[in-house]
Amino acid sequence: MSKSSGHVQVLTANRLGDGAVVFLNFDGDWVATLAGVVIARSPDEARGLTARGLFDAGRNLVVDPYLVEMREVAGVLLPLRQRERVRLDGPSILDDVPGYTAPAACPPSTATRATEANAAGEAKSDRGEALPRAEAA
């Protein structure tokens, strides 16, 4: 399915209400992290995900769904493109923005959670799966 060996795809979009970056998980929910996301490992699975994205866009849950190519290293998903790394982790400069206030309900990115979990020796999802870990930008 992917151009390079070891590459997989996940489905991403922006949430309709606030434009937030979201990914489709196994529960069929659009969530802000890579934890529990559906992974396409074959062209058939990719086509299925694409169809699901269009369906949910049609239901006005999300906007502009598309597949993102990832490397999967020891169970950890790493976006191939810098663009997708920035989408996943948010702007790289927010700590420097004068007056910036983080949103109250903004969940930490998967990368942050994974890093924190790894540091605590508990890098597992609710399903007992290893959480993805992003590369440093």
Next chain:
Amino acid sequence: MYRYDEFDAAFVRQRVAQFRDQVTRRLSGELTEDEFKPLRLKNGVYLQLHAYMLRIAIPYGTMSARQLRKLAHIARTYDRGFGHFTTRQNLQFNWPKLSDIPDILAELAEVEMHAIQTSGNNVRNVTADHFAGATAEEVADPRPYAEIIRQWSSLHPEFSFLPRKFKIGITASEHDRSAIKTHDIGLHLKRLAGGGLGFAVWVGGGQGRTPYLAQLIREALPEADLLSYIEAILRVYNLHGRRDNIHKARIKILINSIGIEAFRNEVEAEWVRIKDGVLKLPEQEIARIEAYFAPPQFAARPAPAALRPADRSFDRWVTRNTHAHKQPGYAIVTITLKPIGGIPGDASAAQMDAIADMAQRFSCDEVRVSHEQNLVLPHVRLGDLWSLYQELKAIGLAEANAGLATDIIACPGLDYCALANARSIPIAQRLSARLAPRQDLVGDLKIKISGCINACGHHHVGAIGILGVEKRGEEHYQLLLGGSGTEAAALASITGPGFGPDGIVDAVEKVVDTYLRLRAGPQEAFLAAYARLGAEPFKEAIYASA
């Protein structure tokens, strides 16, 4: 400053109500994204990488303290506490919720602001010299003409679906601070041979994927014919501009494909047909609009003998960040939104509030936004400079770097923009920190950074331009040298192979080192040295160890 009349106020309120209904229908699913997208774009709402983005028009970059306070309030209430001033003299909020945007627009309408035509294929916010109405260099204040164009172009039925977006810039000084030659139409207000005011009209400039400098289409256009001539240009463009290829849809492509002479012939033929019609500008109408821009009541007192206590930092700031005012005893002050290592163009709600207060107390209630992503207080008494400087220091915006190497233009880049290929802001921050210790030694130097080929960061006209591209999924940066957006406009040239995020900062430093080593003296500015030396010594330095 222009004030809404009843028509303007009703029109903007009506537009807010319409958009509120459109957003409600979108959120309920009644409208699809395909149906909603053109509606939101007409109201300045984009969907960016992480959130919606709202771009608010600041006509010709002029606003009052009240309006700036409203922007601060919106930043604090609906966004994440800051806003980003752009190269089109606008302001962008990066994090609004779609459901909040109608309320934001309603708040803006309270202070006579809106976001109409800040996107879409129509005439965008008309930009003007940010020193307009204050500088002694101008023949007249260009903003009344910008306002006339704004009124004519707002929801113009014939030009609401142009082949592509359309940008107009205007200056009234020989020294062009508005970069008019990079606009679809550039207007230079001047005194004509007969003594009246008129325009040199430039057409077909633009940056982006295929940069061109504008060409002169008419040397002397009487002011009364301003609208009819612009309308003739837009009609020819609307008729012949390509709609089959977005990359070839701007007027610059049309003009460069058929030639300026053929284009001029078509425009003149159309103009002859319409010039004496309803678009003829009556003197009374020009005077009516000009009255809104009447100079403030300047205090009739000479400059004080001693302006300030002895303070070297203040001396530097006065030297770099103030400009001669046409009124004796006053200065134009540039507040650079470029603290060392900071984010170009960003201002917090607290900073906006503070600057609004300063504008009210020190600058006749006026603030300007420059296309270089700075703010300007246009009318400051010399005797108030010290107090103003102290207040700017208190909010971290007293950097004495206007026009220096750390006064960098940078687009939002890949940190925010859905079109970007590479980040711009972190490169600007690192360059700022790297070059700050030597910026006074280097002198005037314009560095401009774009995160993609669309060139919102004006890299084509940077003395040093940086273009972010994507190479095998990673950020990569091309280096360009020799550009200028002034009256001596020039497009920069790519030096050669590009660099990674670390390499581009080192490469710029090598360019600066080479300039300092080879310049004839401190009086020879970077662009003059580059013109004399050519690109080779800079390339040799950049690629010597590559």
